[in-house]
Amino acid sequence: MDPMDMMFGEPLDPSETEGLTATAGQPLDTSKQQPAGEDAVVAAMREVYDPEIPVNIYDLGLIYNMDISDTGDVRVEMTLTAPGCPVAGEMPQMVADSVSRAEGVGQVTVTLTWEPPWTMDHMSEDAKLALGVG
Numbered sequence: 001m002d003p004m005d006m007m008f009g010e011p012l013d014p015s016e017t018e019g020l021t022a023t024a025g026q027p028l029d030t031s032k033q034q035p036a037g038e039d040a041v042v043a044a045m046r047e048v049y050d051p052e053i054p055v056n057i058y059d060l061g062l063i064y065n066m067d068i069s070d071t072g073d074v075r076v077e078m079t080l081t082a083p084g085c086p087v088a089g090e091m092p093q094m095v096a097d098s099v100s101r102a103e104g105v106g107q108v109t110v111t112l113t114w115e116p117p118w119t120m121d122h123m124s125e126d127a128k129l130a131l132g133v134g
Contacts, residue, residue, distance in 0.1 A: 022092035025100030028072035035072035036104030044102040061122025072106035
């Protein structure tokens with residue numbers, strides 16, 4: 001994959017981005033800090049927006065799976081609204097960076113998947129209202 005495609009947000013081939021993984025954060029010292037709960041991680045995800053849609057990625061239904069370990073490490077599986085999305089190469093890192101800044105979060109791994117394909121059915125009711133759909 002050409003790194004320039006990722007830098008300038010040009011559409012990437014979905015086969016090049018399936019399984020794309022981004023990481024951020026450092027191991028959490030659980031003797032000094034309690035691992036984050038789901039609410040803190042979700043709040044951090046809600047700070048990330050698809051640049052083309054005025055709704056955060058969590059309410060858009062782009063987060064398919066989230067696992068928070070006892071050590072504060074977070075694993076996220078996510079998708080995007082379309083495989084040819086121009087931010088496909090950047091969005092997982094944006095999510096990893098945002099989640100890693102949450103209190104009580106250690107290392108964050110975000111993996112991009114295209115299965116199952118995203119549909120508007122994944123959106124929260126708030127997102128549907130904000131976008132005037134459904």
